[in-house]
Amino acid sequence: MMSNDVREAAAAVLWEADQTKVPIAPLTETWPELDVVDAYEIQRANIRRRLDAGARVRGHKVGLSAKAMQDMLGVHEPDYGHLLDDMFCYEHDTIAMARFCQPRAEIEVAFVLGRPLEGPGVTVADVVRATDHVLPSIEIVDSRVRDWKIKIQDTVADNASSAALVLGARPTALDAVDPALIGAILRKNGEIVETGCSGAVLGNPVIAVAWLANTLARFGVALEPGHVVMPGSCTRMVPVSAGDVVRADFDVLGHVSARFV
Numbered sequence: 001m002m003s004n005d006v007r008e009a010a011a012a013v014l015w016e017a018d019q020t021k022v023p024i025a026p027l028t029e030t031w032p033e034l035d036v037v038d039a040y041e042i043q044r045a046n047i048r049r050r051l052d053a054g055a056r057v058r059g060h061k062v063g064l065s066a067k068a069m070q071d072m073l074g075v076h077e078p079d080y081g082h083l084l085d086d087m088f089c090y091e092h093d094t095i096a097m098a099r100f101c102q103p104r105a106e107i108e109v110a111f112v113l114g115r116p117l118e119g120p121g122v123t124v125a126d127v128v129r130a131t132d133h134v135l136p137s138i139e140i141v142d143s144r145v146r147d148w149k150i151k152i153q154d155t156v157a158d159n160a161s162s163a164a165l166v167l168g169a170r171p172t173a174l175d176a177v178d179p180a181l182i183g184a185i186l187r188k189n190g191e192i193v194e195t196g197c198s199g200a201v202l203g204n205p206v207i208a209v210a211w212l213a214n215t216l217a218r219f220g221v222a223l224e225p226g227h228v229v230m231p232g233s234c235t236r237m238v239p240v241s242a243g244d245v246v247r248a249d250f251d252v253l254g255h256v257s258a259r260f261v
Helices: 005-018 036-052 067-073 124-130 152-157 205-219
Strands: 059-061 079-083 104-113 131-141 162-165 185-189 193-196 228-230 246-248 254-260
Touching: 005 152, 005 185, 036 152, 059 193, 059 205, 067 185, 079 152, 079 162, 104 185, 104 205, 104 246, 124 131, 124 205, 131 254, 162 205, 162 228, 162 254, 205 228
Parallel strands: 059 228
Antiparallel strands: 059 079, 104 131, 104 228, 131 162, 185 193, 185 246, 246 254
16 A cells, blocks of 8 residues: 555646646556555545536446456456546537547446435445436546556546546436346447447446445445436447547437547
């Protein structure tokens, strides 16, 4: 475990990479002693910087919710990051590549809460009761670590590799769908590049939301009404470049798209 001074030094290096959009070497190479507890402290240090600058927490994301990603990084549970108000993009606006280092797109079923969720002890039933509606969404993930050469500690410190998101504007009540059986298609520039199903997310994305609420409870944090929860991707992430148009199509939920310039 790292000292507080070393954690602050690591957070500063990651902060500079985000501000300059120049990726850095993996934190786990620079500080081999970095563990997951250190990584969450680094994440929170940089979130405090953003809140001090005027940003607001509007939700959270769950990462590493697919078994394939957990196996790749040698972990057995997801991780989480913060969603701030300046990360939300409107569907019909263009998204500037200049705000990212090396972005990739994922598609997810976004949960919007109507009631608070506060762990410990949050169950699937609690999540169902607390969810006001779900939306189609695209998450733009990014890594401030060069070439995406990340270990679990690197992505956790880097706010779970989150950067931006686009929500569709057509809400669907959770009881109108089976949240574990929502088919999804990811198109880039009109071509189908990935297909998947919401059940790839821990078997059911509702489970990911419950996991998040219970995990945040360790830090005295509750999910609030109106918060957006991104439970994890239905498909593999795909790189995006200027000129690309990414579209997510979901069974029942409809579609959402993002254009990069």
